[in-house]
Amino acid sequence: MEFRPILSAMRRNKVGAILIAVQMAITLAILCNALFLIQQRVALSQRPTGADEANVVVIRNQWVGNPPDQSARLQGDLAALRALPGVVDAFPTNTYPMSGGGSTTGLSLHPDQKNATALASIYFGDEHAIAALGLKLIAGRNFNSDEVVDKVGYTDLKPPAALIITRALADKLFPDGNAVGQNVYEESLKGSVPIVGVVDRLQVPWVGAGGWGSKFNDNSLIAPFHFLSSYPTYYMVHTQPGQAAAVTQAAQKKLFDISRSRVIQRTLTLTAAREEAYKDDKGLVVILAVVCAALLAVTSFGIVGLTSYWVAQRRRQIGIRRALGATRNAIIQYFQTENLLIAGAGAAIGVAMAVSLNLWMVNSFAMERLHTSYTFIGAIVVLLLGQVAVLWPALKAAAIPPALATRAA
Amino acid sequence: MFNYYLGLALRSLRRNIVLTVLMIAAVGVGIGASMTTLTVFRAMDSDPIPQKSRQLFAVQIDNWGPDNKSIVSGDKERFQEQLSYIDAVGLMNAKAAHRQTAMYKTGAALTPANPSLLPFQVQIRATYTDFFSMFQTPFLVGSAWSADEDKNHADVAVITQKLNDKVFGGGNSIGKTINLDDREFRIVGVLGLWEPIPQYYDLNNDAYGEGAEVYLPFTRAIDGQMPSWGNNNCNGDIGQPGWEGRLRSECVWMQFWAELPTAADVDAYRAFLNNYASEQQRVGRFHWPAHTRIRDVREWLVYQHAVSDEVRILVLVSFSFLLVCLLNAMGLMLAKIMGRAGDIGVRRALGASRQAIFAQCLIEAGVVGLAGGLLGLLLTALGLAGLRSLLSEEVTRLTHFSLADITIAIILAVLATTLAGLYPTWRAAQVQPAWQLKAQ
Numbered sequence: 001m002e003f004r005p006i007l008s009a010m011r012r013n014k015v016g017a018i019l020i021a022v023q024m025a026i027t028l029a030i031l032c033n034a035l036f037l038i039q040q041r042v043a044l045s046q047r048p049t050g051a052d053e054a055n056v057v058v059i060r061n062q063w064v065g066n067p068p069d070q071s072a073r074l075q076g077d078l079a080a081l082r083a084l085p086g087v088v089d090a091f092p093t094n095t096y097p098m099s100g101g102g103s104t105t106g107l108s109l110h111p112d113q114k115n116a117t118a119l120a121s122i123y124f125g126d127e128h129a130i131a132a133l134g135l136k137l138i139a140g141r142n143f144n145s146d147e148v149v150d151k152v153g154y155t156d157l158k159p160p161a162a163l164i165i166t167r168a169l170a171d172k173l174f175p176d177g178n179a180v181g182q183n184v185y186e187e188s189l190k191g192s193v194p195i196v197g198v199v200d201r202l203q204v205p206w207v208g209a210g211g212w213g214s215k216f217n218d219n220s221l222i223a224p225f226h227f228l229s230s231y232p233t234y235y236m237v238h239t240q241p242g243q244a245a246a247v248t249q250a251a252q253k254k255l256f257d258i259s260r261s262r263v264i265q266r267t268l269t270l271t272a273a274r275e276e277a278y279k280d281d282k283g284l285v286v287i288l289a290v291v292c293a294a295l296l297a298v299t300s301f302g303i304v305g306l307t308s309y310w311v312a313q314r315r316r317q318i319g320i321r322r323a324l325g326a327t328r329n330a331i332i333q334y335f336q337t338e339n340l341l342i343a344g345a346g347a348a349i350g351v352a353m354a355v356s357l358n359l360w361m362v363n364s365f366a367m368e369r370l371h372t373s374y375t376f377i378g379a380i381v382v383l384l385l386g387q388v389a390v391l392w393p394a395l396k397a398a399a400i401p402p403a404l405a406t407r408a409a
Numbered sequence: 410m411f412n413y414y415l416g417l418a419l420r421s422l423r424r425n426i427v428l429t430v431l432m433i434a435a436v437g438v439g440i441g442a443s444m445t446t447l448t449v450f451r452a453m454d455s456d457p458i459p460q461k462s463r464q465l466f467a468v469q470i471d472n473w474g475p476d477n478k479s480i481v482s483g484d485k486e487r488f489q490e491q492l493s494y495i496d497a498v499g500l501m502n503a504k505a506a507h508r509q510t511a512m513y514k515t516g517a518a519l520t521p522a523n524p525s526l527l528p529f530q531v532q533i534r535a536t537y538t539d540f541f542s543m544f545q546t547p548f549l550v551g552s553a554w555s556a557d558e559d560k561n562h563a564d565v566a567v568i569t570q571k572l573n574d575k576v577f578g579g580g581n582s583i584g585k586t587i588n589l590d591d592r593e594f595r596i597v598g599v600l601g602l603w604e605p606i607p608q609y610y611d612l613n614n615d616a617y618g619e620g621a622e623v624y625l626p627f628t629r630a631i632d633g634q635m636p637s638w639g640n641n642n643c644n645g646d647i648g649q650p651g652w653e654g655r656l657r658s659e660c661v662w663m664q665f666w667a668e669l670p671t672a673a674d675v676d677a678y679r680a681f682l683n684n685y686a687s688e689q690q691r692v693g694r695f696h697w698p699a700h701t702r703i704r705d706v707r708e709w710l711v712y713q714h715a716v717s718d719e720v721r722i723l724v725l726v727s728f729s730f731l732l733v734c735l736l737n738a739m740g741l742m743l744a745k746i747m748g749r750a751g752d753i754g755v756r757r758a759l760g761a762s763r764q765a766i767f768a769q770c771l772i773e774a775g776v777v778g779l780a781g782g783l784l785g786l787l788l789t790a791l792g793l794a795g796l797r798s799l800l801s802e803e804v805t806r807l808t809h810f811s812l813a814d815i816t817i818a819i820i821l822a823v824l825a826t827t828l829a830g831l832y833p834t835w836r837a838a839q840v841q842p843a844w845q846l847k848a849q
Contacts, residue, residue: 015743015832015836016740016743016744019736019737019739019740019743020740022736023733023736023737023740026729026732026733026736027733029729030726030729030730033726034726037722062518062530063518064518064520064528064590064591065518065590065591065592066590101614153636153652154636154641154655155636155650155651155652155654155655156650156651157647157649157650157654158650210718229636230517230590230635230636231636231638232530256527260527260528261520261528262518262528263518263527263528263529263530265529265530276801279799279800279801280719280800280801280804282799283796283799283800283801283804284719284723286799287723287795287796287799288723288726290795291442291726291727291730294438294442294730295730295733298435298438298439298730298733298734298737299733299737301431301435301737302435302733302736302737302740302741305428305431305737305740305741305744306740306741306743306744308744309744309747309748312748313747313748361722364718364721365718365721365722366718367718
C-alpha cells in the first residue's frame, strides 16, 4: 500500500481529517478514564464485609427517653431475639458494616506514642458478636461474658477489658503475626488493652470512594461493651438461611410486645444495606457506560458521514483508478488505510490527553493513577471503531464502476 | 432578509434530510448529556441564600494547634470545621457580631399524645433564636423563641410544617406541647417550607438530606444532655468522663455562624476573633498563636466541597461529549456545504455578496442548533428521570429542571452550533463563482 497518494489526498481535506482525529482523541481520553472509573467502582462495591450479609438482619432500636434500666431492657430484648425460631444468634452494637456512620480510634504500641500506629473503626459487641455477624475467628479466642460491661454513652471513658481485631489491623500493628496476647494503647483512653482474638475480616462502616475509612477499610476492632445511650442501638440478628424476612417480622412484633416505649426506625438485611450504600456508585457506572456507548456511536457516525462525503467527492478519481486496473479491494484498502492513519494520529493525541486528564483528576479528586492497560485498550477500541465505521463508505466506493471514468462529470 | 435566509436554510436542510437529521441528533444528544449533569451541578453549586450569602460567616477557631492535625486529611491549610463547646459559648457570650448562633445536630424519640400511635424519631437542631432571623426561615405561624428564653433554658420548640401535619393534623399548634424523650416542649413557631440545598449551615452530615424537624434552644439541649448526632471529633484528648467532661473538653462538635452586614463589621469580627484566640493563649489554653478563620456562605461551600467529585467528573465527561458532538456536526456541515459549492457559486455569480452567503449559512447552522437544543431538552428530561431512578434520594433532590436551565440549554445549543458552523460557513463564503460555474 502506498501512503503518498493517501497523504496528498488528505492534505486537500485537512480540516475533515483533523476533525475526525480530534473526535477520536477525545473519545479515547474519555473512554479509558471512564472504563477505569467503572472498574474501580465495581470493585469497590464488591468488597466483602466479612459478615454473612444475606442472613444478618439489622434492627435499629431507640428507647424513648433514657430509661435508667436500659441495661436490663437490652439484655431482655436480646434474650427474646435469640429465642425466636430461625435465629442463630444476636448482639447489640453501635454501628454495622456499610452504615456510613461510626467511631474511629487510633491504636498505638506504646503509651506515650505521638502518632497512632493504626486507625481502626470501633464496633461495640459481646461474646455473641462473632456468631451473630457470621465472622471467622482465625486466632485467639472469643470474649468471655465477664469481659462484657456496660458503656453509658460516648462520654463513658473506661477502657475495654479485651479486644478482638481484624486480620488487617493485626498485620498493621504486629507485622510478625503474633497479635494475640499483645497489648495495645487506645489513643483517647491511655489504657493498655490486651488483644484476645483475631477475626478474618470485618469492614469499617464507611465505604464511600475516597471517603473517611477508605484508607483503613479493613481495620476494625470489637470492644466488649453493651452501649447504653439515647443514641439508637443496632440489634444484629443472624438468621438461618432464608429466614431473614420471617425473623424480621417476628422480631419487631416480639420487641413491641416487650415494650412500646421505643422507636424501631428501620430494619434491613446487610444485603439491602449493601444495595443502599453502593447505589450512587452503581448509578455512576451506568451513567458512564451510557455516555461511553453514546460517544462511540456519535464518533462512528461522524466517520461514516465524512468518509461518505469524501467518497462522493472522489467518485471520478475512484472510477479512473478502477479503469486503470485498481481492484475493488485496493479501493477498500485505500479508505481503510486512510482511516487508520487518521485514527492513529487521533489515538496518539488521545493517549496523551487520557494521561493528562487522569493526572488532573488524581490531583483534583479522589482518583487513582490510570493503569497503562486502559489506555492500550482504549486505543485499540478507537482504532477498531474507525475500521468498522469506514467499512460501509469504503464498500460503496468499491462499488463505483470503472466506466464512470469515461463519462463526463 | 432574515426571513428569506431562513427560508433558504430550511429548504437546504430539507434537501439533504439524512445529513440534517444526523447533525440535529449529534447536537441534541450532546446538549442532553451536558444539560443533565449541568442541572445537577447547578443545583449543588447554587447559592442557597443569595440575598445574604456575603453577610453570613462560618467561624473556625483552631483549638488543637499546629501539631494536632487530623491524621488522614494531609492538607496543612485545613483545620477543624467545628468548634468546641467552650469556644461556642465563649463566642455567644461575647456577642461581637450583629447576630450570631452556635448550634449542633441532635435527635430524640417523639411520643405522640395519642397513646395508640407509636413513638417515632425526630432530627433536632439545638440553636439560638438568631438562627431564624439569620437564615431567614419562613414562619407559617408563631415566631422564634425570644432571647430571654435562650437565657432561661426554656422548654420551647419550633417545628416544621411537615411535623405539624403529622402530629397536629396541620392545625395551629402554637401553645401546644410535644413530648421529646419524656420531656414536654411548648411550640412557639411552625416553619413553612424551608429546605435550603445544600444545608449550608451544617455540611457535616447529609448536606443534601432532610433537615431538622424540631428546633430547640441550645441552652436547653445542653441542660438535657442531648448528645451530638453529627460529627464529634476529639483528636486524642477526649477529656474527663461524663457530660460535664465533654463540655470542658477540646472535642469539636458545634457549628458557629455570625452575621456581619458590612465590610467594617467583617474586619472588626476578624480582629475580635484574633483577640479571643490570643486571650486563650495568654490564659494558657492554647499553646500557639491565634489561628482563626471566617468564611462567607459561598467560600464555605467551596471549602467544604459541597459539589461532589462524582458530579464534577460527570460534568467534565458530558461536556467533552458535547464537544465531540459539535465537532461531529461541524464535519457534517462542512460536508454539506462543500457538496453545495455549485449552488453557492450560482448565487455568488448572480450577485450575492460573501456576507450574504455567510449570513445564510450561519442561519442554517443556527436552525440546526435550535432544533438540536429542543431535542436536547427532551433528552435532558429523560436523562434527569434516568438519574432519579439510578441514584440515591439525596441526589434525586438535585434533579429539578428550572426555567434558567431550559434557557441555558437553548442558548448553549444555538451558540455552540453556530460557533461550530463558523468554519464551514467561512469556507462556503470562499467559494469562487467562476470555478464552480466552469466545473458545471
